[in-house]
Amino acid sequence: MNIIICLKQILDPEIPVRDFRIGPDKREAVRGNANLVTNIFCENALETALQLRERTGGKITALAFGAESAEDTLRKALAMKADEAVLVLNDGHPHPDPFTVAQVLAAAVRKIGACDLVMTGRESGDWGSGQTGGLIAEELGLPCISFVDHIEARGEGTDASLFVKRQTDNGWELLNAQPPLVVTITNNEFNVPRIPKTRDIMISARQPITKWTLEEIGVNAAEVRAGQSYYEVVDLAIPAKDVACQFVSGDTLEQKVENLAQRVIEVTRSL
Amino acid sequence: MNDVAICLFAESGYDRAAQGVIGAGRRLAGTLGGRLHAITIGTHNPELNVRIAAVADSVISADQVELAEYQPELCLDALAQLCGELAPKAVLLSNDTYSQELAPRLAHKLGGSAVGDGIELIAQDGAIRVKRSVYGGKAVATIELKRSPAVIWLRARAFEADSAGSASVATVRQTRLNLPSGDRTRIIERKAESTGEARLEDARVIISGGRGLGGPEAFKDLQELAGLVGAQVAASRAACDSGWYPPSWQVGQTGKKVAPGLYLAVAIRGASQHMAGISDAKVIAAINIDPDAPIFKHCQFGIVEDYKKVIPLLREKLAALQK
Ligand SMILES: Cc1cc2nc3c(=O)[nH]c(=O)nc-3n(C[C@H](O)[C@H](O)[C@H](O)COP(=O)(O)OP(=O)(O)OC[C@H]3O[C@@H](n4cnc5c(N)ncnc54)[C@H](O)[C@@H]3O)c2cc1C
Numbered sequence: 001m002n003i004i005i006c007l008k009q010i011l012d013p014e015i016p017v018r019d020f021r022i023g024p025d026k027r028e029a030v031r032g033n034a035n036l037v038t039n040i041f042c043e044n045a046l047e048t049a050l051q052l053r054e055r056t057g058g059k060i061t062a063l064a065f066g067a068e069s070a071e072d073t074l075r076k077a078l079a080m081k082a083d084e085a086v087l088v089l090n091d092g093h094p095h096p097d098p099f100t101v102a103q104v105l106a107a108a109v110r111k112i113g114a115c116d117l118v119m120t121g122r123e124s125g126d127w128g129s130g131q132t133g134g135l136i137a138e139e140l141g142l143p144c145i146s147f148v149d150h151i152e153a154r155g156e157g158t159d160a161s162l163f164v165k166r167q168t169d170n171g172w173e174l175l176n177a178q179p180p181l182v183v184t185i186t187n188n189e190f191n192v193p194r195i196p197k198t199r200d201i202m203i204s205a206r207q208p209i210t211k212w213t214l215e216e217i218g219v220n221a222a223e224v225r226a227g228q229s230y231y232e233v234v235d236l237a238i239p240a241k242d243v244a245c246q247f248v249s250g251d252t253l254e255q256k257v258e259n260l261a262q263r264v265i266e267v268t269r270s271l
Numbered sequence: 272m273n274d275v276a277i278c279l280f281a282e283s284g285y286d287r288a289a290q291g292v293i294g295a296g297r298r299l300a301g302t303l304g305g306r307l308h309a310i311t312i313g314t315h316n317p318e319l320n321v322r323i324a325a326v327a328d329s330v331i332s333a334d335q336v337e338l339a340e341y342q343p344e345l346c347l348d349a350l351a352q353l354c355g356e357l358a359p360k361a362v363l364l365s366n367d368t369y370s371q372e373l374a375p376r377l378a379h380k381l382g383g384s385a386v387g388d389g390i391e392l393i394a395q396d397g398a399i400r401v402k403r404s405v406y407g408g409k410a411v412a413t414i415e416l417k418r419s420p421a422v423i424w425l426r427a428r429a430f431e432a433d434s435a436g437s438a439s440v441a442t443v444r445q446t447r448l449n450l451p452s453g454d455r456t457r458i459i460e461r462k463a464e465s466t467g468e469a470r471l472e473d474a475r476v477i478i479s480g481g482r483g484l485g486g487p488e489a490f491k492d493l494q495e496l497a498g499l500v501g502a503q504v505a506a507s508r509a510a511c512d513s514g515w516y517p518p519s520w521q522v523g524q525t526g527k528k529v530a531p532g533l534y535l536a537v538a539i540r541g542a543s544q545h546m547a548g549i550s551d552a553k554v555i556a557a558i559n560i561d562p563d564a565p566i567f568k569h570c571q572f573g574i575v576e577d578y579k580k581v582i583p584l585l586r587e588k589l590a591a592l593q594k
């Protein structure tokens with residue numbers, strides 16, 4: 001099983017609200033002191049891929065489209081034990097629309113070659129478009145299954161068959177699929193990303209990363225650099241909302257909880 | 272070319288989400304000066320179709336054997352054919368699993384643009400713009416769709432239902448589409464995990480637990496508490512990732528978007544991604560040991576205590592007050 005997994009580097013999504021700023025052009029967040037991290041769902045996807053490889057063998061290629069800094073995301077993937085890494089360098093729009101991203105990633109997948117499974121996260125923690133996986137599938141003419149949290153492979157070569165479990169609004173579904181296929185991955189208790197070993201982090205620092213320019217992967221580089229033929233961000237604002245919390249009063253814990261219970265009943269009765 | 276198409280899955284029926292999509296569609300069609308076409312997919316649902324027919328200008332029921340149950344590739348093909356024929360300016364869907372799965376691909380097939388989880392639609396000077404929450408709920412972006420049709424999946428419960436209705440009742444047309452055989456993916460098993468009929472999205476009261484609960488046992492206590500006030504129990508992502516509660520009960524940006532009258536967060540920090548799921552809650556309250564927990568910034572009321580001390584007492588008090 002040859003797996004290509006798409007990883008996106010993003011502004012740390014867990015920075016507190018009070019540290020979050022927007023740039024003067026009202027199109028982008030300001031990085032400030034925040035770290036750049038790998039999108040969590042991409043790591044859930046890599047974890048799912050690693051477990052699949054442990055059961056059925058195969059090769060995992062980590063693929064990112066981003067600035068030079070995205071090398072860190074790929075090095076971490078290598079440290080988690082992805083086999084190879086490819087970075088397509090983005091020297092254009094810092095947040096290209098999802099169609100642009102999908103075009104680039106699909107072109108890179110074609111250039112990498114033999115691939116049974118393309119994996120993406122369900123959505124990214126910054127702009128969270130939740131579209132890239134589906135659009136890659138369309139670009140490559142492949143089927144797509146979303147919100148997947150577990151994959152089993154049976155058979156080999158042309159007989160290979162995948163059993164894909166995915167979350168739905170009220171439970172789950174099991175799908176049978178023939179590769180090649182695109183899946184988008186969501187979190188569950190079994191794909192919490194592993195922590196790379198110190199030794200593997202050191203090894204990964206010296207591993208080669210293949211780097212391609214937009215010209216090298218055969219896309220319309222000018223259109224990709226402009227990055228907004230599909231949609232354009234015209235405004236970005238921070239919603240104002242701070243409610244003053246009334247902490248329940250009372251001299252003893254019992255009194256406080258009594259007051260809490262009363263407030264709860266008040267609200268539920270008014271519904 | 273100024274028409275709007277809405278796509279709904281018959282299986283979900285005429286629920287609050289469907290009402291939001293229908294209402295949003297009616298208003299957008301009005302602004303654009305176009306007609307409203309409705310497509311329902313799956314086994315003919317008389318109630319849904321009658322309700323839609325009272326609001327839309329045309330209704331297509333995509334009810335044929337191949338579509339009776341959702342299959343991603345077949346449904347996508349059907350929607351692409353139907354929307355292709357209607358050539359609308361906008362296509363609206365809800366934000367259920369299936370709609371989210373298909374919307375971007377549908378846009379691609381139609382040569383249009385998609386954007387998701389919209390909380391506001393703006394049609395101005397021929398352009399369609401959508402407001403959506405980004406950066407895990409820390410900011411709201413306005414996005415302009417550049418290609419037509421604009422395929423938009425909505426945070427459906429954030430939209431009002433239609434109150435007026437159309438002048439006449441539309442006839443419901445049945446489809447007979449040519450759909451490809453031998454689809455490359457097939458759903459072979461379905462399982463609902465919800466306890467009973469109640470859906471988190473429709474719950475009036477939700478008691479939700481986070482990582483601070485420290486283990487799955489405490490969720491049993493929350494359930495007992497919930498029983499006393501007719502609440503549903505939900506969880507934060509951290510609690511679901513720990514395996515303490517099933518992922519279909521995760522609330523937040525990537526979980527359920529809920530709108531209860533009361534949301535009681537127990538041992539939940541209040542990360543922006545969690546809050547993104549409860550922005551429509553009327554009253555938020557919290558039990559947290561940390562007075563500086565961000566959750567309190569969103570609360571009407573709360574208590575700073577160890578939940579272990581609060582829950583047993585609260586159960587007692589609520590039981591007494593309910594008598
Ligand atoms: C792209 C993306 C999507 C995400 N989607 C979601 C989502 O849909 N839903 C979601 O919930 N999260 C989501 N997250 C994760 C989110 O950022 C937080 O990590 C998560 O919500 C934290 O969960 P928590 O508050 O339960 O845990 P923690 O952050 O660990 O907080 C635990 C809280 O419990 C309190 N506590 C500890 N002990 C006690 C005690 N004895 N009594 C009372 N209080 C106690 C602590 O003070 C603390 O406030 C997402 C993150 C990303 C990046």
Ligand SMILES: Nc1ncnc2c1ncn2[C@@H]1O[C@H](COP(=O)(O)O)[C@@H](O)[C@H]1O
Pocket residue numbers: 006007008009039041042063064065066098101105119120121122123124127128129130131132133
């Ligand atoms: N620039 C990128 N490089 C690699 N993968 C990406 C990139 N952008 C998006 N993806 C993939 O698409 C998923 C969903 O992102 P999005 O559609 O932006 O919400 C991510 O989890 C990644 O797997």
